Structures are given as structure tokens and as C-alpha cells.
Amino acid sequence: MAVTACAATLWQARSLEGVPQAIRLLAIVRPLMAGPTMGVALAVALVVWALAMRRCWRIERAATPTARWPRWIFAVSTLALLAIFVVHGPVVGYLVFGVAHSIEYLAFVHQFGEKKYRGVTGSVAALLLGSMRRAPVVLAPLLLGYVFLYRHRFALAYVTYYATTSVLHYLYDGWIWRLRQPRVMQPLEVEA
Numbered sequence: 001m002a003v004t005a006c007a008a009t010l011w012q013a014r015s016l017e018g019v020p021q022a023i024r025l026l027a028i029v030r031p032l033m034a035g036p037t038m039g040v041a042l043a044v045a046l047v048v049w050a051l052a053m054r055r056c057w058r059i060e061r062a063a064t065p066t067a068r069w070p071r072w073i074f075a076v077s078t079l080a081l082l083a084i085f086v087v088h089g090p091v092v093g094y095l096v097f098g099v100a101h102s103i104e105y106l107a108f109v110h111q112f113g114e115k116k117y118r119g120v121t122g123s124v125a126a127l128l129l130g131s132m133r134r135a136p137v138v139l140a141p142l143l144l145g146y147v148f149l150y151r152h153r154f155a156l157a158y159v160t161y162y163a164t165t166s167v168l169h170y171l172y173d174g175w176i177w178r179l180r181q182p183r184v185m186q187p188l189e190v191e192a
Helices: 002-016 020-034 037-062 065-088 090-117 124-129 135-152 154-177 182-188
Strands: none
Touching: 002 020, 002 037, 002 065, 002 090, 020 037, 037 065, 065 090, 090 154
16 A cells, blocks of 8 residues: 555546545645655665565465465455556546445355355345345446446446445445344344
8 A cells, every 4th residue: 555655646646636535635735745754755666665565475386376375366356456546547447436335245145144144034134135136136236227327427436336336335244244133134124
């Protein structure tokens, strides 16, 4: 994160000029960019990152390939996401992060939900999460709606997608993490 923050500040600060909320941030950062401060900070962050990667590589060499690959896929995808912040700027980076996170979260929720709600009947959570075969019945109309909106206004489609997945995120978090509380379980009619 430190490498990304320093590099994005050095090379993509102009992309924040059109964002009203970033004006105060730019007022603080611009003096740091004028001298060597940000370059030195980037160099220090790169050295710390390289040392951390060296230690991680030693640990990974001892791991089995089946244990190693999921972690490496996650690490490479995270590095690619952080690179978007540097190459395309923080605004685009944040938008890409939001989409990637919501896709990842929905996949996680449905995998978790299938295990937790398989065989449970009589609740909305069980209907939506109990089987991955039912999930497309709910999600397909939303995605078709995005395709229709995309043809007309991409920004509207993105905001709709982001708002919908944010609401789903809130709803799913309630179903998954708070179900140990009896007052939450009762309306959902899910047994502990």
C-alpha cells in the first residue's frame, strides 16, 4: 500500500484535480512532490516491500504446491489491482477495486451460503443462498438490466451495480455473521 500510495502520488496526482473532495489532499501533497520527499518515501517503501517479499518467498518455498497456488493467485491479483491505481489513477483504481471486491464477495457468500443453508427451508436466506443453481435466477435479471443500461449510460449502470452489490453486501453480512443472535435468526426462520 505504501508503494502504491507513493507511486500514485508521484505519477497520478493530476487525476485527482477534478475531484472536489481531493482538493485538500492535493494541497497537502503538492509541496511533498516538489522536493525529493516523495521519491525517497517511494524508495524506502520499495526496499521494505522487497525485504517482506524475500521473507515470504522463503516461507512459500517450504509450502506444498496445493497450498502455494491459491496464495500466489491472490497475491498476483492484488498486485495487479494496486498497479491500476498507479497506471490509471486512484479514481479508476477505486472503481475497479469496488467491482472486483463485490464479485469476489458474492462468490464467497454463495460458497459459504451453500454450506450453511443446504437443506434449510422456509427462509429468504435459504432460498437465495442454499443452492448455487438458484442464485442465477436472482442475479440474471440484474445482470441483464446492467447490459441494457450499459448501452445507454455506463455511469448509471456502474452506480446501479455498485449500489445493488453494496445492499447485497449489507444483507448477506447480516445473514452470515449475525445469525448467532436469536433476534436476527427468528425473522429468517433459520435454526442454529
